[in-house]
Amino acid sequence: MEEKNTPMLEIRGITKIFHGGTINEKRALDNLSLTINRGDFITVIGGNGAGKSTLMNALTGVFPLDEGEIILDGKDITFLPEHRRARYFGRVFQDPMMGTAPNMEIAENLSLAYRRDKRHGLRWEISAKERELYAKELARLGLGLEERMSSKVGLLSGGQRQALTLLMATLVQPKMLLLDEHTAALDPKTAAKVLEITEEIVAEAGLTTLMVTHNMRDAIEHGNRLIMLKDGKVILDIAGEEKKNLTVETLLAMFSRVSGEEFASDRALLS
Amino acid sequence: MLSFDTLLTGACQGLIWAFVALGVFISFRLLDFADLSCEGCFTCGAAVSGVLIAGGVPPALSVICAFFAGCIVGIVTGLLHTKLKIPPILAGILTMTALFSVNLMIMQSPNINIGKHNTLYDQVNGLLEIGRRYSALIIGVLLVILVVYALYWFLGTELGCTVRATGDNEKMCRAQGVNTDNAKILGLALSNGLVAVGGSMLCQYQSSANSTMGVGAIVIALASIIIGETIFKRARGFVLRLFGVAIGAVIYRVIVTVIIDANIMSPDNLKLLTALVITVALGLSAILDSAKKAIKHRGSHKKGGA
Ligand SMILES: Nc1ncnc2c1ncn2[C@@H]1O[C@H](COP(=O)(O)OP(=O)(O)O)[C@@H](O)[C@H]1O
Ligand SMILES: [Mg+2]
Numbered sequence: 001m002e003e004k005n006t007p008m009l010e011i012r013g014i015t016k017i018f019h020g021g022t023i024n025e026k027r028a029l030d031n032l033s034l035t036i037n038r039g040d041f042i043t044v045i046g047g048n049g050a051g052k053s054t055l056m057n058a059l060t061g062v063f064p065l066d067e068g069e070i071i072l073d074g075k076d077i078t079f080l081p082e083h084r085r086a087r088y089f090g091r092v093f094q095d096p097m098m099g100t101a102p103n104m105e106i107a108e109n110l111s112l113a114y115r116r117d118k119r120h121g122l123r124w125e126i127s128a129k130e131r132e133l134y135a136k137e138l139a140r141l142g143l144g145l146e147e148r149m150s151s152k153v154g155l156l157s158g159g160q161r162q163a164l165t166l167l168m169a170t171l172v173q174p175k176m177l178l179l180d181e182h183t184a185a186l187d188p189k190t191a192a193k194v195l196e197i198t199e200e201i202v203a204e205a206g207l208t209t210l211m212v213t214h215n216m217r218d219a220i221e222h223g224n225r226l227i228m229l230k231d232g233k234v235i236l237d238i239a240g241e242e243k244k245n246l247t248v249e250t251l252l253a254m255f256s257r258v259s260g261e262e263f264a265s266d267r268a269l270l271s
Numbered sequence: 272m273l274s275f276d277t278l279l280t281g282a283c284q285g286l287i288w289a290f291v292a293l294g295v296f297i298s299f300r301l302l303d304f305a306d307l308s309c310e311g312c313f314t315c316g317a318a319v320s321g322v323l324i325a326g327g328v329p330p331a332l333s334v335i336c337a338f339f340a341g342c343i344v345g346i347v348t349g350l351l352h353t354k355l356k357i358p359p360i361l362a363g364i365l366t367m368t369a370l371f372s373v374n375l376m377i378m379q380s381p382n383i384n385i386g387k388h389n390t391l392y393d394q395v396n397g398l399l400e401i402g403r404r405y406s407a408l409i410i411g412v413l414l415v416i417l418v419v420y421a422l423y424w425f426l427g428t429e430l431g432c433t434v435r436a437t438g439d440n441e442k443m444c445r446a447q448g449v450n451t452d453n454a455k456i457l458g459l460a461l462s463n464g465l466v467a468v469g470g471s472m473l474c475q476y477q478s479s480a481n482s483t484m485g486v487g488a489i490v491i492a493l494a495s496i497i498i499g500e501t502i503f504k505r506a507r508g509f510v511l512r513l514f515g516v517a518i519g520a521v522i523y524r525v526i527v528t529v530i531i532d533a534n535i536m537s538p539d540n541l542k543l544l545t546a547l548v549i550t551v552a553l554g555l556s557a558i559l560d561s562a563k564k565a566i567k568h569r570g571s572h573k574k575g576g577a
Binding site: 100102111120 | 429432
């Protein structure tokens with residue numbers, strides 16, 4: 001086992017500009033640097049358009065960067081294509097429709113995830129032994145999905161799909177788990193359940209995790225470190241005891257201090 | 272009026288179009304890629320087979336060559352789309368346009384006749400001596416069953432699964448480490464390979480090929496798929512879906528042959544009819560859907576009012 005508190009991810013001065021050279025030019029990430037330690041569970045907050053999703057997409061290689069580099073566990077992945085980074089990052093998106101293939105069975109979805117770091121050959125999909133493994137993993141979610149492995153994923157509810165996506169993201173242990181507002185589209189009760197499952201999975205494997213959330217209370221209650229983004233930059237980075245003692249009020253006060261703005265103007269953060 | 276001969280002819284041709292329908296099913300339905308190169312690809316398969324058979328190559332081998340020619344066509348379309356980021360429809364049209372010239376290059380003339388040469392149908396008939404059409408029926412049924420099961424097997428493998436999943440949710444596939452560019456290219460290669468096999472078989476069935484024989488192929492294939500899906504709506508399981516597509520092609524072709532034979536409509540008007548049938552079939556579900564919604568809406572309105 002590697003020692004804790006050694007860097008898992010080093011983000012060095014990354015910049016992403018959309019529509020460069022036009023009047024719509026948008027600096028979505030602005031010379032952003034961040035070092036994430038092994039085992040860190042970081043919650044990420046920030047208003048709409050702060051660059052949270054863009055940060056996730058930059059890490060996973062959805063688009064090339066304009067500047068900067070990304071070092072994952074000592075390896076420079078800045079120029080690795082998206083599908084080759086997939087083995088390192090487990091991802092869950094905000095939209096429950098995004099993380100699963102609706103017209104394929106639950107087991108087929110899991111089998112794709114199970115082969116994330118393997119070559120896809122001409123073996124027939126899914127052995128009996130594999131099915132057993134999936135059933136065991138599904139049972140841990142406590143949603144009864146292990147009884148429905150041959151159902152099409154499109155028939156599942158949003159919460160069930162997010163839980164399944166979470167399982168798919170971690171079935172083969174990734175170096176990092178990236179959650180982009182993965183409970184935002186769910187009703188409060190389901191969101192709490194999915195968050196509970198998240199907490200369990202992360203704790204069990206000691207996964208290094210980035211969790212974007214629009215809910216300040218969730219951001220305070222979960223994880224060991226909290227960062228806030230604004231205009232593509234990290235404007236707050238709170239860890240350790242300070243993070244443990246954080247309240248919504250102190251966080252609000254900190255925000256207005258560092259940004260010179262009233263927090264109240266940002267509806268997304270208050271919800 | 273309706274003779275057994277007509278039905279038999281329709282079924283034989285339908286079994287040929289089944290390959291095309293299965294190919295288009297892969298691109299349009301599984302990959303969600305509206306590949307319009309199908310028409311040129313169909314002709315390409317016919318041209319390759321025609322030229323090879325005229326040159327003395329065994330007909331069965333010519334079918335295999337046609338398949339690979341089709342694969343190349345699919346790979347070209349796939350590369351245009353994935354590497355040069357050309358939208359699917361345009362990529363298909365570009366390939367199809369280029370194929371007009373390529374097909375003429377292959378054939379060296381607008382049409383070729385291979386009546387003097389033995390085709391797969393002649394060979395089987397030579398063995399069985401049951402008449403060319405019955406031979407065609409037997410070859411057609413056996414080959415379609417073979418292709419359906421081969422497809423079923425392939426699409427169930429890990430590799431085939433990446434093709435289906437890419438069509439279903441591309442973003443998710445990339446997040447799961449699938450090289451979606453390769454998956455698309457592979458799917459298109461397979462799709463166009465089958466379309467070309469259809470062209471090869473039709474060339475052998477009618478002992479000729481010409482540069483425009485693929486015109487309308489895409490619409491025929493879509494009509495077959497829609498008929499198959501309508502009939503096999505409740506069918507569960509992927510093999511049945513594939514058989515549904517093949518059977519849809521047979522049904523479509525039988526209907527068309529009957530219509531032409533009974534002089535209900537001249538062959539010239541047939542394409543118009545096909546387009547109308549597809550429009551109705553596609554439009555019908557939209558109309559039914561909105562009707563259902565309207566009924567539901569009224570229902571909930573009543574509940575609200577009570
Ligand atoms: N693919 C894109 N093309 C153009 N602009 C984009 C793209 N993705 C994000 N942006 C812009 O970058 C900024 C940051 O977006 P995003 O990272 O999605 O914010 P959020 O913090 O709400 O997740 C926004 O102004 C957004 O409009
Ligand atoms: Mg976002």
